[in-house]
Amino acid sequence: MKKSNPWLNQHLNDEYVKKSKQQNYRSRAAYKLIEVITKHQFIKQDSYVLDLGAAPGSWSQVVSNIIGKNGKIIANDILDIEPIKKVEFLLGDFTDEDVYNQLLKLINNNKIDVVLSDMSPNLSGHPSIDMPKSMYLCELTINIAVKILQQNGYLFMKVFQGSGFDDIIRSCKNYFNKVTIQKPKASRAKSKEIYLLANQLK
Ligand SMILES: C[S@@+](CC[C@H](N)C(=O)[O-])C[C@H]1O[C@@H](n2cnc3c(N)ncnc32)[C@H](O)[C@@H]1O
Secondary structure (H helix, E strand, O other): OOOOOHHHHHHHHOHHHHHHHHOOOOOOOHHHHHHHHHHHOOOOOOOEEEEEOOOOOHHHHHHHHHOOOOOEEEEEEOOOOOOOOOEEEEEOOOOOHHHHHHHHHHHOOOOEEEEEEOOOOOOOOOHHHHHHHHHHHHHHHHHHHHHHEEEEEEEEEEEEOOOOHHHHHHHHHHHEEEEEEEOOOOOOOOOOEEEEEEEEEO
């Protein structure tokens, strides 16, 4: 008899996995964003959004359903995604200077309403390797958000709890008047991921 795989069992029984299949979202991650948007209403009709770490695309799908015909999404990932309406996708590593500059070029001095980042590096399981990589992604995300967001814009970003976490909060508070920590129900309790929601640039 085949041994059951605990991860696979958990995945198949996960209510968000089931829901995402029924509602045609590409990943259960959609429900993390839906919960926080529903509470804080920071993506609206006509919003202009940057989605970092967008693959396979469920956050962009959620946003695309909200922003109407005048809204727009620029999305980036190292992995390619299937096309989504209203999404202009840039393939490449966000930490690569060329890719960072290409994103700025696509934004073309327009002001962005919301920067999303669900980026997580390939995790090795060793915090001393994973945490610095993740913190670097967060620092670079804050850096681009401060350049491109409109004054009342929002940054919604994944952060892993651990060494360097307090520095990221401090960094966000340096630039934004309002910073709150969000742990949506779809984010597994045992996962060290949480999300920061920051707005009102100083
Ligand atoms: C949890 S997934 C994002 C899921 C996505 N929010 C969705 O709803 O479909 C994290 C993504 O971050 C991407 N990523 C990690 N490091 C990156 C980098 N340096 N540049 C761009 N994307 C990166 C990964 O390729 C992965 O697709």
